[in-house]
Amino acid sequence: VNSIKALAVSSAAVLALGVAACGSSNSDPSASASGSSSSPAVTLNGAGSTFAAPIYQQVANDLKGKGITENYQAVGSGAGVSQFTAGTVDFAGSDPSLKDEEISALKKGAPVEIPFAFGAITVSYKLGGVKSGLKLDGKTIADIYLGRVKKWNDAEIAAQNAGVKLPATDITVVHRSDSSGTTKGFTDFMSRYSPEWKNGPGVDKDIKWPTGTGAKGNDGVAAAVKQTDGAIGYVEQAYALQNNFTFASVKNKSGKYIAPTLASTSAAGNGISIPADLRISVIDAPGADAYPVTSQTFAIAYKDPCKAGLSKAKAQGLKTMLGYLVGDGQATIQKLSYAKIPSALQQKATTVIDGMQCNGAALSGS
Amino acid sequence: MAAAAETVAPGGRPLSGRSSRSRLADPVFQYGLGVIAALVLVLIGFFFVFLFGKAQPALAHQGVLSFVFTNDWNPSKEIFGGWPLVAGTLITSVIALVIGVPVAVATALYINELCPRRLRSPLTMLVELLAAVPSVVYGLWGVYVIIPALKPVQQWAADTFSFVPFVGGTVAGPSYFVAGLILAIMILPIVSAISREVIATVPPDLKEAALALGATRWEMLRMSVLPYSRSGIVGASMLGLGRAIGETIAVTLVIGNASVLGQQVFDQGYSLAAVIANEFGEAANDKLHSGALIAAGLVLFVLTLIINAAARGLVLRAEHRAAGSAA
Numbered sequence: 001v002n003s004i005k006a007l008a009v010s011s012a013a014v015l016a017l018g019v020a021a022c023g024s025s026n027s028d029p030s031a032s033a034s035g036s037s038s039s040p041a042v043t044l045n046g047a048g049s050t051f052a053a054p055i056y057q058q059v060a061n062d063l064k065g066k067g068i069t070e071n072y073q074a075v076g077s078g079a080g081v082s083q084f085t086a087g088t089v090d091f092a093g094s095d096p097s098l099k100d101e102e103i104s105a106l107k108k109g110a111p112v113e114i115p116f117a118f119g120a121i122t123v124s125y126k127l128g129g130v131k132s133g134l135k136l137d138g139k140t141i142a143d144i145y146l147g148r149v150k151k152w153n154d155a156e157i158a159a160q161n162a163g164v165k166l167p168a169t170d171i172t173v174v175h176r177s178d179s180s181g182t183t184k185g186f187t188d189f190m191s192r193y194s195p196e197w198k199n200g201p202g203v204d205k206d207i208k209w210p211t212g213t214g215a216k217g218n219d220g221v222a223a224a225v226k227q228t229d230g231a232i233g234y235v236e237q238a239y240a241l242q243n244n245f246t247f248a249s250v251k252n253k254s255g256k257y258i259a260p261t262l263a264s265t266s267a268a269g270n271g272i273s274i275p276a277d278l279r280i281s282v283i284d285a286p287g288a289d290a291y292p293v294t295s296q297t298f299a300i301a302y303k304d305p306c307k308a309g310l311s312k313a314k315a316q317g318l319k320t321m322l323g324y325l326v327g328d329g330q331a332t333i334q335k336l337s338y339a340k341i342p343s344a345l346q347q348k349a350t351t352v353i354d355g356m357q358c359n360g361a362a363l364s365g366s
Numbered sequence: 367m368a369a370a371a372e373t374v375a376p377g378g379r380p381l382s383g384r385s386s387r388s389r390l391a392d393p394v395f396q397y398g399l400g401v402i403a404a405l406v407l408v409l410i411g412f413f414f415v416f417l418f419g420k421a422q423p424a425l426a427h428q429g430v431l432s433f434v435f436t437n438d439w440n441p442s443k444e445i446f447g448g449w450p451l452v453a454g455t456l457i458t459s460v461i462a463l464v465i466g467v468p469v470a471v472a473t474a475l476y477i478n479e480l481c482p483r484r485l486r487s488p489l490t491m492l493v494e495l496l497a498a499v500p501s502v503v504y505g506l507w508g509v510y511v512i513i514p515a516l517k518p519v520q521q522w523a524a525d526t527f528s529f530v531p532f533v534g535g536t537v538a539g540p541s542y543f544v545a546g547l548i549l550a551i552m553i554l555p556i557v558s559a560i561s562r563e564v565i566a567t568v569p570p571d572l573k574e575a576a577l578a579l580g581a582t583r584w585e586m587l588r589m590s591v592l593p594y595s596r597s598g599i600v601g602a603s604m605l606g607l608g609r610a611i612g613e614t615i616a617v618t619l620v621i622g623n624a625s626v627l628g629q630q631v632f633d634q635g636y637s638l639a640a641v642i643a644n645e646f647g648e649a650a651n652d653k654l655h656s657g658a659l660i661a662a663g664l665v666l667f668v669l670t671l672i673i674n675a676a677a678r679g680l681v682l683r684a685e686h687r688a689a690g691s692a693a
Contacts, residue, residue, distance in 0.1 A: 079648065082651045178643075178644040205648045206442065208439060208441075212624065216618055223509055224540075
């Protein structure tokens with residue numbers, strides 16, 4: 001055992017992991033000798049969601065101490081899933097869960113889909129004189145994006161904002177031009193409250209917008225909203241906070257106007273039914289305190305990664321990473337302005353992760 | 367080679383006396399270069415076939431003519447009418463030419479004919495430095511500087527000149543015009559560099575003759591330099607056009623990405639390259655949508671091919687004329 005330990009320490013030193021690696025092997029004395037010798041030098045490659053990319057980057061930092069090197073390419077959910085299907089990456093990050101046909105396209109076994117963070121899609125605006133958050137319901141937002149409500153003092157907006165002095169500024173609509181899960185979530189929300197939207201532009205990652213400027217990425221939309229008085233745009237919460245945007249409180253399913261905060265975003269996970277495969281969607285969630293325009297992000301891997309050609313050490317690493325995402329990593333996630341998942345979901349996710357296998361045999365604990 | 371072996375080189379040493387290795391060098395060199403040159407053609411051919419193959423599902427779904435000329439780009443409804451994209455590409459490129467070519471030609475004339483000799487190479491270098499700026503930098507500069515600065519100017523122009531066709535309406539900020547303006551700056555180096563080369567080929571006797579006849583400098587430029595180099599300048603502009611048509615990221619950032627065909631110069635629009643940049647990331651799983659985007663690339667490819675062929679033709683004609691008058 002001594003020689004193995006010496007080997008582990010020296011190889012760790014060679015890998016320049018230094019104190020961190022030693023610390024992890026010391027702090028985890030219960031791990032078997034084989035575990036500690038295989039834990040350095042695991043590299044996990046992932047690709048997908050740009051929304052969750054900052055989380056994966058930070059988690060990669062956190063996991064270095066556990067001997068896991070994680071590379072993540074933020075190429076978009078769709079591209080991530082297709083790379084995962086093609087077998088070029090070990091895990092995929094995707095904002096929507098896999099569709100049935102995407103699951104049946106996976107030739108190397110069943111997937112695990114782990115939701116680990118929620119994000120609010122804020123309806124941000126720049127309007128001189130109106131500092132406090134306006135109240136908007138789904139239908140009004142849809143009417144703005146349909147080009148029907150053209151001025152900020154329109155009766156439809158005024159009716160929900162008694163006491164707020166609205167200027168007669170023209171509304172400049174800004175939307176994403178690149179295909180995006182954020183767009184899908186936002187259009188999904190609008191279509192639930194506006195039949196015209198549902199039957200017109202519809203719900204997708206990229207649609208034919210009836211009006212407005214298309215800007216590339218969250219930062220593009222943020223830049224456009226920042227520059228124009230009267231502009232309205234949908235951006236993820238982190239970007240809205242970064243730019244000090246004012247954003248609307250949006251009316252949720254139970255009729256309350258809720259401002260997007262980390263707590264109200266997490267609350268979107270309460271009261272939804274969680275299926276055994278965890279394929280949830282938190283848009284327009286029923287909870288009384290839930291912010292309605294909320295999306296989730298999944299990490300997707302094979303339930304039995306070894307059958308998909310991964311080594312046991314890699315499978316172990318994947319399990320460790322997923323466990324960290326729904327466990328200790330939740331604190332990291334909140335630090336990055338994403339909302340953590342509620343505890344009920346956390347428990348179910350842990351059960352699913354514990355069920356991961358290597359060639360049919362259970363993997364040891366993370 | 368049999369005939370070559372019989373001949374005697376000027377030095378008097380029979381070729382057949384050389385080692386077989388040195389005799390082999392020539393054909394090996396010739397065929398080697400031939401193969402490499404052919405590879406380029408094969409690559410272009412392969413490229414075309416590949417694009418066509420991948421675009422096939424979308425083209426079959428939509429029809430080739432309908433793909434190019436239908437004004438309805440709606441991926442979520444599986445309608446791929448690319449006219450707003452094709453038109454946007456052409457409109458921005460034409461604006462780029464209208465603004466960029468006069469400036470580029472004026473720069474070339476100034477550097478070649480008017481500017482003090484000392485300034486000539488620094489100026490040339492500065493203009494060519496424009497080509498070294500990454501296009502995303504132009505785009506970001508457009509988003510953060512040009513669009514906010516030009517919005518009131520555009521609105522003023524739209525209101526004041528609303529009697530001109532395709533001018534008027536409410537200005538949103540990003541527009542065909544801004545995209546064209548950014549493109550004009552981007553094509554400036556190539557157009558001015560080629561124009562300078564062409565203007566330098568104007569025979570000095572032509573210029574001196576004009577001056578001897580009492581022409582002013584301006585008259586000399588107008589009557590002998592410009593007519594002589596006109597087709598070369600047109601060729602240069604076409605190469606600039608080719609550059610403008612394919613530009614992706616700068617245009618994506620400033621054109622507004624609205625797939626509704628704009629009615630005015632100051633309206634927002636879309637371009638073929640921009641739609642590919644925007645939608646490709648998430649279209650990978652969807653054969654039809656990714657096919658449509660590749661078809662957009664195919665249209666772009668064909669457009670560029672046509673323009674480059676036309677440019678070559680014009681430049682060749684200019685060279686012919688230059689050679690003809692020199693003889």
